[in-house]
Each structure stands twice: as C-alpha cells, then as structure tokens.
Amino acid sequence: MRISFAVKLGVLMIVLMTALVGSILIYFYQYSVATLNNDLKQAIGDVTRTASFVFKEEEREQIMQLRNKLNSTLSDDFALKVRSFSQLEEGSTELLLSQEQSKALEGTLDFQYLVQLLRRIQEGSRNRVNALGLLPQTNILATNASRAAWAYLLVRVPNTQAKDALMFLADSNYQKDDFSTEGNPIGNMYRPPAFFTAPFTQGVMGIADNWYTDEFGTVMTALVPIKAENGEVIAVLGIDYDVASFQNRIEKQKQISWSVFGVSLIVALTIALVIAGWISLPLSKLRSGAEQLSRQDFAYRVRIKSHDEFGVLANTFNQVSEKLGQFTSNLEAIVDERTAQLTKANEKVIELNKRLSEENEYLGAEVDNLLELRKKYMPYINSRVKIGEFELSLNYLPSRNIAGDFWQILPQGQLQPALYFGQVSGGGLETASLTLQLQSLLQYQIGDTQDKLAASNHMVLQQSKILNCDFLVKMLAIEFDNHNLKIVGQCQDPILFNKKRCTEISITQDNFVLGLNHHLDLKAIDCTPQLDDVLLVYSSGFRQALLKLSNHKQDFATCSDLIAASGLQQHSSQELLEKFRSEIWFNDFPSDISFIQIKRINV
DSSP states (O other): OOOOHHHHHHHHHHHHHHHHHHHHHHHHHHHHHHHHHHHHHHHHHHHHHHHHTTSOHHHHHHHHHHHHHHHHHSOTTHHHHHHHHTTSOTTOEEEOSOHHHHHHHHTSHHHHHHHHHHHHHHHTTSSSOOOOSSOOOOOTTSTTOOSEEEEEEEEEOTTOOTTTOEEEEEETTOSOOSSOSSOOOTTEEEOOOGGGSHHHHTOSOEEOSSOEEETTEEEEEEEEEEEOTTSOEEEEEEEEEEOHHHHHHHHHHHHHHHHHHHHHHHHHHHHHHHHHHHHHHHHHHHHHHHHHHHTTOTTOOOOOOOSSHHHHHHHHHHHHHHHHHHHHHTHHHHHHHHHHHHHHHHHHHHHHHHHHHHHHHHHHHHHHHHHHHHHHTSTTTTEEEEETTEEEEEEEEOOTTOOEEEEEEESTTSSSOEEEEEEESSOSHHHHHHHHHHHHHHHHOOSOHHHHHHHHHHHHHHHHHHHTOOOOEEEEEEEEETTEEEEEEOSSOOEEEOSSOEEEOOOOOTTOOBTSOSOOOOOEEEEOOOTTOEEEEEOHHHHHHHHHHTTOSSOOSSHHHHHHHHTTTTSOHHHHHHHHHHSTTGGGOOSOEEEEEEEEOOO
C-alpha cells in the first residue's frame, strides 16, 4: 500500500512534537519531584534536629537509667532470639520482653516522662497548638492530627550490631488502641533499614531517601543521635512525618503534566494536519503532472499559483513539458537529418580506411625494403666468421619499428681488423637513415679506429643540426691483435664467460656518447681471453628481449643472471634466436635484437 508524502510528513511531525513535549515534561516533572523531595528532607531534618534539644542533661540521664533497666531485664537467652530475629526482612518487629516485664518498665516515672516529651514533640507539629498539660496518646487519623505521626527513642541491643537489631526505649504511641492494635511496648525489637544505623555508628543524622506508604499512612523518617556529655550515643530520636499532603501535591503535578501532554498532542495533531494539507494539494498536482508526462501527454499543465518552491517547481515542470512536446514533434525530422549525416560520414570513413589500407601496404613494402637495405650493409648476419685466433658469431633480428642496431668489420683481409658495434636510439626513418650513413662511413673512411670514431661523431653532430633532432648514438670498436683484444668506446658492457665463470668488462665512459660535442676522450681497455672463452657484445634490445623471455620484472642484477637467462653457456646462438622468434611479443618488439659472440679458438 502506497502512503502519500503528506501522511508521512504529518506522522513524522506528530512523533517529533510528541517526543519533544514528552521529554520536556518528563524532565521537568522529575526535576520538580527531586527538588521538592530534597527540600522536604531538609525541612524534616531541621525539625528533627531541633526536637532533639528537648532532651536536656536531666532527660538524658533518665534515658541512660531507663536503658540500663531495660538491659538488666533481658533474659539470659536473649542473644539467641536476636540472632534469629536478625535473619528477618527489614521493618520486622518482635517482642524481646514478656508483657509483665514491659508493663513494669512502662509504669516507671522515667518511661512516662520520656513519653510525655515525645508527645510534646508531636503536639508542636499540629496546625493548631493546644494548651500544655498531661498529653494523652493521639490517633494520627484524627482531626487536627500532628504532622509528626510517631516520635520514638531507639537504643542498641546489648552485644548486637545496629544493622541487625534495635530496641524501642519509648514511643509516643506505645499503647494499644483502635489504630494500633499491637502497640509498640518498650523492649520491642526492630529490624532497621540501612539509614537507621548511621546515627549509632557514625553519630550523624539519618534520613530516608524517600517516603513510604503502609497501613498507617505515608511517612518519611528522620533520626538524630542523642549523645551523653562524653559523646556516647545513648539513644536515637526517630520521628515519622506524615507526608500524605506532599504526596498528593506530587500526584496533582503528575496529573497536570499528563493534561499538558494531552493538550500538546492535540495541538501537534492539528498543526500536522494543517501542514500536511498545505503540502498535499500541490504535491498531488505535481504527481498528476508526472503521471500525464509518463503517458506522453505534453500538453498537460500543472496549475499552482503560489510563489513558493512549489510554484517554481510547477513552472519548471510546465517548461520541460513544453520543450519535450516541441522536441517530440520535430524528432522525425531530426532523426532523418542525423541519419543522412551519419551515412555521409560512414562513406567518408570507408573511403579513408581504403586509402589507409593502401598506404599501409605501401609503407609495409617500404619498411621491408629498408630492412633489406640495412641487412645488405651489415656483413655476416646470423653467421660465423674467423678473424685471427677468434671466431665471431654475429646475430641480428630486426624490429619492424626500424630500430638502430648496426655493426661493421673493417678492414677485411688485413692483419689487424676491427669490429665496430653500435646502436642509434629511437626508431623510424631518421634512425634508419643515420644508421646506414654510419655503416657507410665506417666502411669507406680512411684511417685507424680513432679516425673512424671521430668521423662518426662529426657526422652525428651534423645530422642533429640539419634535422633539428638530438640523436643518441653509442659505439664501441674492438681491435684484434693475435690473441689480444683492444676495446674502445661505449655500449653495453661486454661479458667474458665460459662454461664455469662469467665476468663483466666495465667500459662505461661518461663523455663517450656520439653527437654530444666535438671532443672525444678515447680510452682503450685490453682483454686477453683464454681458449674457449667467449666475449659477448650486445645491444640494449638484446638485454630487454632476455628480460621478457625469462619473465623478469626487474633488470638483471649480475652478468651471471643475464648469461643464465640466455642459455649461451649450453646452447647455440641459433637456438636463442629461434626462442625469440617463437614468442608472441616478437613481432611488436620495439628494438632490434643484436648480439655478437667472440670466441678464442685454437689455431
């Protein structure tokens, strides 16, 4: 079942207002009750303390004398009775003396005098004070009854803790009557609540936390210790005050609070209904408009004349409906126009794809031609050649991106030939063009190794200036002299290895990069391989291809890791080339894969 927003809002407002008013009333009711209760306790405490001063030094002597008589009258087995009595619930009473013993003590002058003092305390709490005289026992339910319903004196039971049992020494209403059929004779034991023990144990006033109601009425109890001159608590004065009128005031306040709460609830309900009505009407109109819009009735208009948010929302809704109607009426024409535009654009895309396909075929052929041209200028590709005491295995896999690896062996047939190995950074036609020019220069330049490297550096500088492009070219030269090798230049550090060991030859020179400046600082490094040692010269593309082949996430930590990944200690270079060709990433690999193995052989 769907419930309208207005109903939900009304229920929410009623709940919130009811909760707010109820919380405030509960707070103030509890605060008022607590304040009144504290004030009542303060007043009763003050009156009880004042009443305790009715007992002057002579009366306190009488209290001690009567207490001593009571203690001496107790039977020898009273301790057993007290022990059994202490297990009863609080508020219980039990006679510790026989009726004859109680009557005898109640007939003494000390007892009767104390009872008269207690009745005078009662008499002073009446609304209308009577003349003093010998005061009889009064009924608390009688007209003009005293507010002090009971006044009594309590003493300790010998050898007993105050929390277990106390004894009544005197009571203003000790006699039996129509109201109290049992009476409260002297020696009557009492199982006290906790606050009764403070006057005996600590010598301070004790007062109940709250009033209580029993068959005798609603009262609140206060107790004040009566002390001898040496500070000993000889008895405790207890007064039970009638607080029925105070309780009636609290009940009346509670009724008033409930009445206020009921009125507030009615007011909240009325306000909620009025507000819900104000909101429900425009919302129902907007809902009707939304339903008509969902049925594609764009001519429907929401009629709300107010200038508030509902009016703004209605005007906006009507504007949207009007624009949707206009758009829908012109939709077919717009669709036809868009279809024609898309058809024409599609024809242009087909024509452009055709041209791109033709150009790709042409460029593919040009790339193939360029790769073949580069291979022509690189001697001994994927083959072996002997130079003096060394056998060279030259291996090369070109990239379709036209990268820049190259080598040249010069001069052929001489006593001290040299191997030139290098790479031009980047890719594309400019890289391929510079690579071919360097290969041609190395082949036809007259002079020694230093002359050829200097000429190469000059060419790179000129090409960078002409093409306005910074080329990064690294090249090293290896001269063969009997069983010695002299390495000059910079590229990847060569690795000298055999089946048991592996050593990297550091040739890094910070100032030897072709094309940076006209000055070259050429330093040669001598290397004398042993029989069956292999010197590996390779490009950065070879290193990157090995990383992909061996699934390394980071660069090789040592040269041993690189040689182990290549497998060249156990397998041939042709097997390694076949592994590269079989990988799915090979056709899209961006760099040339070049490496040369120079092995010293026994001639």
